Amino acid sequence: MTKDKDTKTVVPALRFPEFSENGEWTIVPLKKHAKLITEKAKNRNYIPLSVTSGVGLVSQMEKFGREIAGEQYKNYYVINKFDFAYNKSATTSYPEGYISMLKNFDRGAVPNSIFTCFSVDKNEINPQYLDQLFQDNFHGKWLRNYIEIGSRANGALSIDSKILLNMLIPLPKLKEQLKIKDCLSCLDDLISAVADKIETLKEYKKGLMQQLFPAEGKTTPAFRFPEFQNAGEWKDTTLGEEVYYENGKAHENDINETGKYIVVNSKFISTDGEVVKYTDNPSCLANKGDILMVLSDVPNGRAIAKCFIVDCNNKYTVNQRVCKLTPKKAVALLLYYSINRNPFLLAFDDGIKQTNLKKDDVLNCLFRLPQEPQEQQRIADCLLSVDELISIEIAKLDQLKAHKKGLMQQLFPKIQ
Known part of the structure; x- marks a missing residue:
C-alpha cells in the first residue's frame, strides 16, 4: 500500500497495543536520514578498531593483541558512538558483509580500505533500532542483489556506497522504534546472561580438569575422590x-x-x-x-x-x-x-x-x-555432569535466539 507515488508503507504482523492506531510504517531509503562519514584520523589519537563478525567493533589491541594500523592509520575513518561501520569482508554468517554500530567507545577509527561508515539523524532514526535490523542481516537481503559473484577489490566485496545508502528500511515513528529497541534489548540481555553462564561453566570445567588430572611431572592429581585416596599412582x-x-x-x-x-x-x-x-x-x-x-x-x-x-x-x-x-x-x-x-x-x-x-x-x-577402572569412571561421570549442565544452557541459549528471531519476523514487516 502507498500514500503517494514516492512513499511506500507497510504494517508489521505484530504491534504493541499503544501503537496499533498509529498508522502505517514508511519505507524510506537509508540515505534520507543518513550520511557518509569521511573524516580521517590524520595525526589525532583515536582507538584503532577492528570488527568481529556477530560481536561488533572492538579495539585492535583486544582482537590481535597489538595495534595493526601502522602507516595507514592517518587514513582511517573517525566514527562516534552510535555511528555505523559496514565491513565489506564476507563471512559465513554475513556473506554480504557486516554492519556494526559503535557501542563501547565514544570515538574510534576504522580502516578506510574495508569500511564504509555512516551516521543517522537521531531525530528520525534510533540507532539501536537500526542496529537490530543489521544484526539480523537485513542489509544482506538488499546487498545480495548488487554483488556479482567473485566481485572483490583488495579482498573486500565491491559495493558502492550509493547502493548501501539506497537500501530501503521500514521506519515507524521514533517512539515505536524505541519500544521495539527496548523489547529486543531485553532479550539481548537474557541471551548475553546465558552465554556468560556457558563460558563460566566451561572455565569451571577447565579448572576442574586441572585438579582431577595430574599436573606436568606429577603422578597423582591435586584432587582425588576420597574412596581412591590410597589407589596409588596413575x-x-x-x-x-x-x-x-x-x-x-x-x-x-x-x-x-x-x-x-x-x-x-x-x-x-x-x-x-x-x-x-x-x-x-x-x-x-x-x-x-x-x-x-x-x-x-x-x-x-x-x-x-x-x-x-x-x-x-x-x-x-x-x-x-x-x-x-x-x-x-x-x-x-x-x-x-x-x-x-x-x-x-x-x-x-x-x-x-x-x-x-x-x-x-x-x-x-x-x-x-588411573589404574582402577572405578576411578576412571568416577572422574568421567564428574566431568560428564558438568558437560550436561553446559548442554542445558546451550539449549536454553538456542531457544532464546530462536524466540528473538521469530519475534523480529513479527515486529518488522517484510518489504523485499
Missing part, C-alpha cells in the same frame, strides 16, 4: 596401548540429504555437530564408545585433534581425515577427556603449514590414567 600410557586405530573412509560420492547415517567429518566435529552430512552407505561404521578424532587442519586451526565420542550404534560413519579409536579396556569417556585436543598432538601444528596427523603420531600420544 600409570603412564600411550594411545597405542589403550585403543585400536582405524582411518576413516571417503564418503563424498555417497552424500544423501535424507541418508540414515551421519558422516562424521572434520566440519561435523569442529562445529560440535552443527554442520551435518548424511549417507546411506557407511564405509566406516562407528560403535558406541568409539572416539573419533580430526587428523587434518589449517595452521593454528581449532579442529586438529578435536574428538567426538560416539553415543550409540548404527548412527555414525567415519569420513577420511578422521580416525576411529576403539578403547580396549579403559573407560571410553575418560579416554575422550584425556585426548581431546591433547597438548601432545597440538604440538604437531607449527602454525605455518597444514597439520596432518599420522597414525603413529596419534598412537604415540602420551598421557596418564
Whole structure:
C-alpha cells in the first residue's frame, strides 16, 4: 500500500497495543536520514578498531593483541558512538558483509580500505533500532542483489556506497522504534546472561580438569575422590596401548540429504555437530564408545585433534581425515577427556603449514590414567555432569535466539 507515488508503507504482523492506531510504517531509503562519514584520523589519537563478525567493533589491541594500523592509520575513518561501520569482508554468517554500530567507545577509527561508515539523524532514526535490523542481516537481503559473484577489490566485496545508502528500511515513528529497541534489548540481555553462564561453566570445567588430572611431572592429581585416596599412582600410557586405530573412509560420492547415517567429518566435529552430512552407505561404521578424532587442519586451526565420542550404534560413519579409536579396556569417556585436543598432538601444528596427523603420531600420544577402572569412571561421570549442565544452557541459549528471531519476523514487516 502507498500514500503517494514516492512513499511506500507497510504494517508489521505484530504491534504493541499503544501503537496499533498509529498508522502505517514508511519505507524510506537509508540515505534520507543518513550520511557518509569521511573524516580521517590524520595525526589525532583515536582507538584503532577492528570488527568481529556477530560481536561488533572492538579495539585492535583486544582482537590481535597489538595495534595493526601502522602507516595507514592517518587514513582511517573517525566514527562516534552510535555511528555505523559496514565491513565489506564476507563471512559465513554475513556473506554480504557486516554492519556494526559503535557501542563501547565514544570515538574510534576504522580502516578506510574495508569500511564504509555512516551516521543517522537521531531525530528520525534510533540507532539501536537500526542496529537490530543489521544484526539480523537485513542489509544482506538488499546487498545480495548488487554483488556479482567473485566481485572483490583488495579482498573486500565491491559495493558502492550509493547502493548501501539506497537500501530501503521500514521506519515507524521514533517512539515505536524505541519500544521495539527496548523489547529486543531485553532479550539481548537474557541471551548475553546465558552465554556468560556457558563460558563460566566451561572455565569451571577447565579448572576442574586441572585438579582431577595430574599436573606436568606429577603422578597423582591435586584432587582425588576420597574412596581412591590410597589407589596409588596413575600409570603412564600411550594411545597405542589403550585403543585400536582405524582411518576413516571417503564418503563424498555417497552424500544423501535424507541418508540414515551421519558422516562424521572434520566440519561435523569442529562445529560440535552443527554442520551435518548424511549417507546411506557407511564405509566406516562407528560403535558406541568409539572416539573419533580430526587428523587434518589449517595452521593454528581449532579442529586438529578435536574428538567426538560416539553415543550409540548404527548412527555414525567415519569420513577420511578422521580416525576411529576403539578403547580396549579403559573407560571410553575418560579416554575422550584425556585426548581431546591433547597438548601432545597440538604440538604437531607449527602454525605455518597444514597439520596432518599420522597414525603413529596419534598412537604415540602420551598421557596418564588411573589404574582402577572405578576411578576412571568416577572422574568421567564428574566431568560428564558438568558437560550436561553446559548442554542445558546451550539449549536454553538456542531457544532464546530462536524466540528473538521469530519475534523480529513479527515486529518488522517484510518489504523485499
